[in-house]
Amino acid sequence: MATAAAGALGLLWGWLWNERFWLPQNVSWADLEGPSDGYGYPRARHILSVFPLAAGIFSVRLLFERFIAKPCALHVGIQDSGPYQAQSNAILEKVFLSITKCPDEKRLEGLSKQLDWDVRKIQCWFRHRRNQDKPPTLTKFCESMWRFTFYLCIFCYGIRFLWLSPWLWDTRQCWHNYPYQPLTSGLYYYYIMELAFYWSLMFSQFTDIKRKDFLIMFVHHLATIGLITFSYINNMVRVGTLVMCLHDASDFLLEAAKLANYAKYQRLCDTLFVIFSAVFVVTRLGIYPFWILNTTLFESWEMIGPYPSWWLFNGLLLVLQVLHIIWSYLIARIAFKALIRGKVSKDDRSDVESSSEEEDVTTNTTKSPCGSNSSNGANRVNGHMGGSYWAEE
Numbered sequence: 371m372a373t374a375a376a377g378a379l380g381l382l383w384g385w386l387w388n389e390r391f392w393l394p395q396n397v398s399w400a401d402l403e404g405p406s407d408g409y410g411y412p413r414a415r416h417i418l419s420v421f422p423l424a425a426g427i428f429s430v431r432l433l434f435e436r437f438i439a440k441p442c443a444l445h446v447g448i449q450d451s452g453p454y455q456a457q458s459n460a461i462l463e464k465v466f467l468s469i470t471k472c473p474d475e476k477r478l479e480g481l482s483k484q485l486d487w488d489v490r491k492i493q494c495w496f497r498h499r500r501n502q503d504k505p506p507t508l509t510k511f512c513e514s515m516w517r518f519t520f521y522l523c524i525f526c527y528g529i530r531f532l533w534l535s536p537w538l539w540d541t542r543q544c545w546h547n548y549p550y551q552p553l554t555s556g557l558y559y560y561y562i563m564e565l566a567f568y569w570s571l572m573f574s575q576f577t578d579i580k581r582k583d584f585l586i587m588f589v590h591h592l593a594t595i596g597l598i599t600f601s602y603i604n605n606m607v608r609v610g611t612l613v614m615c616l617h618d619a620s621d622f623l624l625e626a627a628k629l630a631n632y633a634k635y636q637r638l639c640d641t642l643f644v645i646f647s648a649v650f651v652v653t654r655l656g657i658y659p660f661w662i663l664n665t666t667l668f669e670s671w672e673m674i675g676p677y678p679s680w681w682l683f684n685g686l687l688l689v690l691q692v693l694h695i696i697w698s699y700l701i702a703r704i705a706f707k708a709l710i711r712g713k714v715s716k717d718d719r720s721d722v723e724s725s726s727e728e729e730d731v732t733t734n735t736t737k738s739p740c741g742s743n744s745s746n747g748a749n750r751v752n753g754h755m756g757g758s759y760w761a762e763e
Contacts, residue, residue: 391677391678392603392679393549393677393679394677394680401550411552412553412602413603416562417602420565420566423562423563424569425570426566435515438515439511440512443507443512443632444508447634448507448633450508459485461485463499466496466499471496478493511633514632517625518626521622522622527560528560528611528615531557535611544606544608544609544612544670545665545673548606549605553605557611560611561598561607561610565602568595575591593689593693597613597686601683609665616657619649619653620649620650620654623649623650624650627639627643630642654694654697655698658694659691
C-alpha cells in the first residue's frame, strides 16, 4: 500500500513539474540549475520563502496600523469610535435580524402601529442599526494607509530597479537568450516581496473589512499570485517586473485618494481621483495592452515560440486585461455622472449611512465625486466598492 501511494505521489509530482509544460522545447530543469554563485536561475523552491515573509509582512502591518496609521487618523480628525448605537428594542431587532434590514413602507406602518412610534423614528432606528454593522472610518483609514505605504514604496523601488534594466527600454530584451537569463539579487527581492505581499492580502481578505466586492478581489489576488508565481518558475521575470511596476503606478494613487476621502479633504480627494483615473486608463488600457501584451503575445512568439506554460501565462494576462476593462468602465461611469449631474443623491446602498435625522431626506446639494455624503454601493474602482461614489469602502 505504501509503495503504491509513493508511486502515485511520484507520478503526480512528475506531472506537476513536467519540463514540457514549464519550459521551451529542448530545455530541461537541469539546464537551469545555473551557476553555483549568486542566485543562479529562478527555481520553484525559492517560492517557499514567500510564506514566512508574508507572515512577517502581516505582522509589520498590524504594528504599522496601530502605531503609525491610527495616530495619523486621529491627527486628521477621524474619531476612534463606532457609529451611533440604535436604541434597544427587541421587536425591531427581531425584524432586523430575521426578516429585513430595509423594511418597506407597509412594514414600517405596521411597526409604527405596533410600537406607537412615528414612521420616521423607525426609519432612523433601522438606519442606525445598519450602521452598527458597518466598519468604522478609522479602521478603513488604517487599512488604506498600509496599502498606500506599501504600494508607494514598492513602486519607487520598481522604478529605480527598472530604470537601469535594458528590457524597460527594449521589451525584446525580455526574450533575448530566454530562458538562460540569470537572476540578480535586486530582481529576486523585487519579485519575492511583491509575491509575499499579495499572499498576505489573500489571507487578510478573510479577516479584514468584509467588502461587497470580495469575489472580484479574490479573483484578482488569485490571478496576480498565479502570474507572479508562474512567471518566476519559468523565468519570465523580466516581463513580470514590467507588469508589476505598471500596476503599482495607479494602486498607490487610489489608496491616497481614499485616505483624503476618509479625512474629509474633499479638494485633495477630487484632485487625486482625477490623477488616479488618468493614470489608470493610460496604464491599463494603453500601455498594458500595446506594450506588455504586445511583447508577451507577439515578440515572444517570434523569438521563442509558444509552449504550454506560455499559453497559461498569457491567459492570465488576458484575464487581468478583462478586469482592467471592467474597472475602467466603472471609473468612466463615475466621472460621467459627476460631470453631467454635478451632484449626487443619498443612496440606500451606501456603505455608511447618515446618522442624523435631517439627512434622512434625500439631499440635492452639489457634490464632487469624493463628497463625503455621496455614495453608491454599486460602484467599484480597481476592485474596491464605492461609497462616496468610489472611495468609501
